[in-house]
Amino acid sequence: MDERRVVRVSKYLAKHLRHQPERIGITLDAHGWVEVDVLLEAAAAHGFPISRAELERAVADNDKRRYVMEGGRIRASQGHSVRVDLDLPVTEPPPVLFHGTVARNVDSIMAEGLRPMKRHHVHLSPDPETATRVGARRGAPVVLVVDAAAMHASGHLFRCSANGVWLVDHVPPAFLRVAESRFGPQGPRSQ
Ligand code: HQG
Numbered sequence: 656m657d658e659r660r661v662v663r664v665s666k667y668l669a670k671h672l673r674h675q676p677e678r679i680g681i682t683l684d685a686h687g688w689v690e691v692d693v694l695l696e697a698a699a700a701h702g703f704p705i706s707r708a709e710l711e712r713a714v715a716d717n718d719k720r721r722y723v724m725e726g727g728r729i730r731a732s733q734g735h736s737v738r739v740d741l742d743l744p745v746t747e748p749p750p751v752l753f754h755g756t757v758a759r760n761v762d763s764i765m766a767e768g769l770r771p772m773k774r775h776h777v778h779l780s781p782d783p784e785t786a787t788r789v790g791a792r793r794g795a796p797v798v799l800v801v802d803a804a805a806m807h808a809s810g811h812l813f814r815c816s817a818n819g820v821w822l823v824d825h826v827p828p829a830f831l832r833v834a835e836s837r838f839g840p841q842g843p844r845s846q
Contacts, residue, residue, distance in 0.1 A: 673731045688730045760797075765828050811826075
């Protein structure tokens, strides 16, 4: 199967399993699940037929394991804007987590903390490389370091999605600092 087709199917799933299920007339249950058969029928009825093999490939091949299929049902692992309860257990985080963003957001983030914006949670990455990739979706990435141990100690709840994204409601500015740039303040030429 063509890689571009897999990406198109994955984007279609993101749109309808995270954001606008009603657009193709499906309803997610309280935990975000929908029957695979219902999804495939709805997609076909709305002009985007997906074969079962294509769906399985889009779920299995997904670089970020965005979707989980089990017991004849499918859901997105995280990233929803529609209200779902992913029912993830509260877990102790690693001492440090990371958030990738871009320079234009930093002043506001340092003033009011990280907020979920259009999603349900603030998304934190387990390592700076992943955070760099997340930030780079929007421009030159800036990585923020989150003092997860101190947040945990002060009662903030952490959950980890099926694909290793750490989810919290808010990160107050006191727990944030901007990571040192790999190249120092003068940029790469100063090396
Ligand atoms: C920023 C992708 C100003 C925040 C990725 C980010 C990730 C603020 C943007 C996942 C702010 C929200 C999530 C504040 C937060 N002031 N800007 N107070 N608080 N922001 O896309 O973390 O492809 O909702 O820094 O790989 O970028 O969807 O969150 O720039 O895992 O599977 O507001 O999305 O995964 O953007 O990305 P997003 P994100 P998927």
